[in-house]
Amino acid sequence: MIITIDQNITLEQTAVKHAEGLLEAINSSRAQLSEFLPWVPNMQSVGDLIAYIRKCEQLYEQGLEVSFVIMLDNQPVGRIGLHYLNVFNQSGAIGYWLAESAQGRGIMIRSCKALIDYGFKELALHRIEIKAxxxxxxxxxxxxxxxxxxxxxxxxxxxxxxxxxxxxLYSMLHHEWKMDA
Structure with missing residues (x-):
């Protein structure tokens, strides 16, 4: 699955093919990412990323999350996803990170907008959370x-x-969201 943001930015569903590029993005921003993200020290090799991505694929198959690689000019620069999907409560939580080299360009805002639209339209979510x-x-x-x-x-x-x-903790309810804003 691919969500197109513009001619330079796409969200590609996380797959093993992204492992090497994601490791490069993590390594380029390891100090900054490590400050707030607990998983960074565990991602030291392509093998670590492949194992993690396979878990993401299992969670997707179980309907518990959907995650994407943020692609800038066909290069991985970060990740974004809807995690902790709860079908009964129609809720999920967005998580994201972006390499330092891609920050300050509005990439994450636009990626979040696309993912929120997807969550409310395609997954019929009622509530989306973001924690920081x-x-x-x-x-x-x-x-x-x-x-x-x-x-x-x-x-x-x-x-x-x-x-x-x-x-x-931040939240957005479906009726509060201006689709395609």
Whole structure:
């Protein structure tokens, strides 16, 4: 599955073919990504990425997530996905990361818009959440720019680098979203 954002940016469903390019993107931004993402130290080789991608494929087959590689000019520069899909409650949570070299160009905002449209239209979700560490101001800017509501702070909710981080919880309900905005 491919979601086209524009002539330079696409979201390609995560597949093993992306492993090498994703590792390069991670390595290019490892210090920055490691600050807020607990999985970064576990991604050291193409084999690590392949094993992770196979788990993503299983979760997709089980209807628990759908994830994409953010492609800029046919090169992987990050990932985005709807995780923790709950069919009964019609909810999911967006997670994302972007290599430093691709930041500051509106790529993540546009990728999120496309994924939110997909979640509400194709998956019939009612609620989409985004969580970001309280110290990760760049990540918090995304849901704010998209009009998500801040619901509160999840205290010491995620362990990264041996420390528990507080996460800000944002949400968007289907009726609040302006499709194709």
């Amino acid at each position: 560490a309280t110290l990760n101001l760049k990540s918090q800017a995304i849901p704010r720019k998209l009009g998500f509501q801040q619901e509160g702070v999840l205290r010491q909710s995620e362990k990264v680098n041996g420390k528990f981080l507080d996460l800000v």
